Amino acid sequence: MKKPYPPIYYSDYLELEKLLTSQHPKSDEYGHHAHDEMLFIIIHQAYELWFKQIIHELISVKEMFAKENVDEKNIGIAISRLRRITVIQKVLIEQLNVIETMTPLDFLEFRDFLIPASGFQSYQFRIIENMLGLNIENRVKLDNKNYYSLVSDEHQKMLLESHDSGSIFEAVDKWLSRIPFMKNNNFNFWDHYKKAILEMADDEREIIMNNPSLTDEKREKQLKMSEETREKYVALLDEDKHNELVKKGERRLSYEATLAALFINLYRDEPILHLPFRFLTYLVDIDENFTTWRYKHALMVHRMIGAKVGTGGSSGHHYLMQTAEKHKVFKDLFDLPTYLIPRSSLPELPEELIKNLGFSFNLNNKE
Numbered sequence: 533m534k535k536p537y538p539p540i541y542y543s544d545y546l547e548l549e550k551l552l553t554s555q556h557p558k559s560d561e562y563g564h565h566a567h568d569e570m571l572f573i574i575i576h577q578a579y580e581l582w583f584k585q586i587i588h589e590l591i592s593v594k595e596m597f598a599k600e601n602v603d604e605k606n607i608g609i610a611i612s613r614l615r616r617i618t619v620i621q622k623v624l625i626e627q628l629n630v631i632e633t634m635t636p637l638d639f640l641e642f643r644d645f646l647i648p649a650s651g652f653q654s655y656q657f658r659i660i661e662n663m664l665g666l667n668i669e670n671r672v673k674l675d676n677k678n679y680y681s682l683v684s685d686e687h688q689k690m691l692l693e694s695h696d697s698g699s700i701f702e703a704v705d706k707w708l709s710r711i712p713f714m715k716n717n718n719f720n721f722w723d724h725y726k727k728a729i730l731e732m733a734d735d736e737r738e739i740i741m742n743n744p745s746l747t748d749e750k751r752e753k754q755l756k757m758s759e760e761t762r763e764k765y766v767a768l769l770d771e772d773k774h775n776e777l778v779k780k781g782e783r784r785l786s787y788e789a790t791l792a793a794l795f796i797n798l799y800r801d802e803p804i805l806h807l808p809f810r811f812l813t814y815l816v817d818i819d820e821n822f823t824t825w826r827y828k829h830a831l832m833v834h835r836m837i838g839a840k841v842g843t844g845g846s847s848g849h850h851y852l853m854q855t856a857e858k859h860k861v862f863k864d865l866f867d868l869p870t871y872l873i874p875r876s877s878l879p880e881l882p883e884e885l886i887k888n889l890g891f892s893f894n895l896n897n898k899e
């Protein structure tokens with residue numbers, strides 16, 4: 533029997549009364565009406581609503597991946613939620629065009645009323661950064677102060693909690709380190725891979741040596757670069773070297789996780805690796821979209837306030853450009869293409885392993 537749910541009214545369900553009476557321009561309060569302040573408030577509120585939705589998706593993905601055994605069914609669900617985040621991010625990037633319809637002169641009409649409030653204090657934006665895995669040490673400091681020092685005590689508590697409760701980066705690192713298919717078989721994939729990638733480095737050196745269009749100076753420069761790349765290849769397969777790079781802050785993923793991510797990228801055509809590959813790709817997409825948003829926001833700020841300092845007290849667009857450059861979380865995944873080799877040079881995997889990576893069904897033994 534159908535449950536007797538009570539009828540509901542559109543405005544009540546969405547609590548529009550609350551939502552639509554939450555815009556209070558300061559310029560009106562101070563008796564200097566500035567037409568564009570309404571846009572300024574609404575656009576920030578719209579962003580905060582989307583931030584809330586992104587956090588909602590991230591919480592569920594983090595829960596799925598924080599488990600000791602990630603249920604394979606959940607990988608598909610996590611992918612669809614990460615994809616949703618990337619689509620929302622496109623809206624967030626596009627939305628900056630709306631605020632750009634306000635001219636710098638119109639902004640000046642009410643800017644001073646806002647000091648010292650700033651998007652810098654958006655605690656939801658910081659929660660997203662923390663949940664993805666942006667570390668305190670990797671953040672650009674504002675006047676040597678930590679990012680949470682400018683928000684209220686209540687918000688500071690929330691930010692520290694979101695920081696301490698573990699990130700998607702950490703969960704993914706552990707998940708990748710546990711992936712079993714590279715172990716438990718006699719075939720040492722990495723010996724074969726090392727041979728293939730060093731051969732590729734030798735070929736590259738050969739091409740530079742024999743390129744008639746290079747001057748001696750240019751040739752020497754290119755050979756030096758090629759040698760540096762070769763050293764990176766060697767370092768990739770040397771756990772101690774990898775850990776030195778982690779200490780220097782040049783790598784962050786654990787050694788095991790880095791190799792697993794590379795394996796997934798190299799053999800993404802194998803059926804069982806499709807979903808892990810798409811999952812890793814969406815993490816990079818999310819990082820890239822936030823970087824794009826940060827750049828576009830920094831450019832908009834430059835146009836809007838020129839070289840002035842921000843209402844939050846930063847150096848304005850200089851500070852914002854630095855965060856765009858430095859606040860990527862999944863840099864290790866961005867770097868992976870350095871170590872890709874063409875499909876034609878990939879070491880052939882033993883049949884047993886291929887079978888484990890595929891979806892095989894045999895009528896006789898129901899394998």
Ligand code: HEM
Binds near residue numbers: 651654847855
């Ligand atoms: C006229 C429009 C805007 C101007 C002039 C502006 C300016 C600034 C400036 C100068 C900062 C650096 C901190 C400071 O010194 O205040 C900043 C940070 C920030 N703004 Fe905006 N902003 C504008 C619109 C927006 C909008 C629509 C959003 C959407 C939520 C936003 C979100 C943020 C965030 C999240 C930060 C922190 C970035 C970080 O630390 O990495 N801003 N903004």
